[in-house]
Amino acid sequence: MDVHGRDLRYFVAVADLLNFTAAAEALYISQPALSKQIRKLESQLGAALFVRDTRSVTLTPVGAALLPEARRVIGAWETAEAAVESAKAAQRAVLSIGISTSPGRGILPAVRSRFATAFPDAKPVLRQVGWDDPTAGLADGSADVAFVWLPLAEDERYRWLVVATEPRLVALPETHPLATRDSIAFTDLLDEPFLALPPSAGVLRDYWLALDERAGHPPVIGAEVSSTEETYEALVNGDGVVLVATGNAPLIAHDGVVTRPVTGLSPCELALAWRHDDHRRLVRGYVEACASATGHLRRS
Incomplete structure (x- = not known):
């Protein structure tokens, strides 16, 4: 049996109003078309759904049994349609x-x-x-x-x-005394002025100043920077050194700036x-x- 969802909606409309003419108007279809679809549904089910006479329409026992289930099926389909539309909207x-x-x-x-x-x-x-x-x-x-x-x-x-996940390097001017080393111990950087993120960066500012690895040794702030361009200019100007992620080193390591591995630091x-x-x-x-x-x- 292949019952169309439209026929169930037609059935529920008539069951709610118990009037074919009023139901047809509510569904925006003609009364003969509605009656035809209800007869088709009854034929598929093999039982009458309504008792009709010249003055009234009432549900048969079969119609009364079908009504709550028809409401459930229609409700489930409306939920499914809403879910589909939501998924389509998400994709768009x-x-x-x-x-x-x-x-x-x-x-x-x-x-x-x-x-x-x-x-x-x-x-x-x-x-x-x-x-x-x-x-x-x-x-x-x-x-x-x-x-x-x-x-x-x-x-x-x-x-x-x-x-x-990658090591933190130190970026510094190529003229800096430590730039000649292949790698630099973080303890040798403790007294260097550092470039710092803005104070609003909070814990991230502290992280790139490596506060956890300083053992209480306070950082010296040479300048605050808010972009890659500002960082590069501050390095070239000799305002300080800065820790950078290995993958970000190429953004600033050019034209007078070099990066070196740092020992004693956790990876970022x-x-x-x-x-x-x-x-x-x-x-x-x-x-x-x-x-x-x-x-x-x-x-x-």
Whole structure:
């Protein structure tokens, strides 16, 4: 038996109004067409659904038994239609991806291709955010996902996937006395002036000043920087040295600036982060695409 959902809606309309003419008007069809579809449904079921006479319409026992089930089927289908429309809308939506510095490392193209396969109608848009916001737009909602450096302040608000773990290097002017070394112990950098992120960067500012590895030795701040360009100019100007991730070294190690390995420092972690309470399919899809592209499993 193959009953059309439309016929069930017609049946429910007549059952609710107990009047074929009124039901036809409510359904925006003609009364003869409605009667024809009800007769077709009764033929399929092998039983009458209504008792009709010149003055009234009433449900038969079979009609009374069918009515609650017909309502359930219609409700389930309406729920399914809503879910489908929601999924279609998610695929068509814009996904804002926050970055403070390009993640590089071939990550963005690899993620983009996988994400496009899963969500061909979605539009991922990169959003550049200043270094004064270490969440790259997650905190104020201007980004849906973001490539960030760990640690994150208020980390209970976020989940993340680590996409790269690599050593921290030190960048310094090529004329600096320590630049002649193949590697530099962090203890030899303790009294050097350091370039620092803005105070609003909070725990991330502390991390790139390596406060945890200083054993209480306070950092000397030579200058504050808010972009790659400012960092390079401050280095060339001799305002201080700065710790950088290995993958980011090429952004500033040119024309008078060099980088050297540093011993005595823990490695740094680049992550894709999103808000803990954001369960949208588009966000989950980008996270899964990133996990596939980088070969990393979800960590938090």
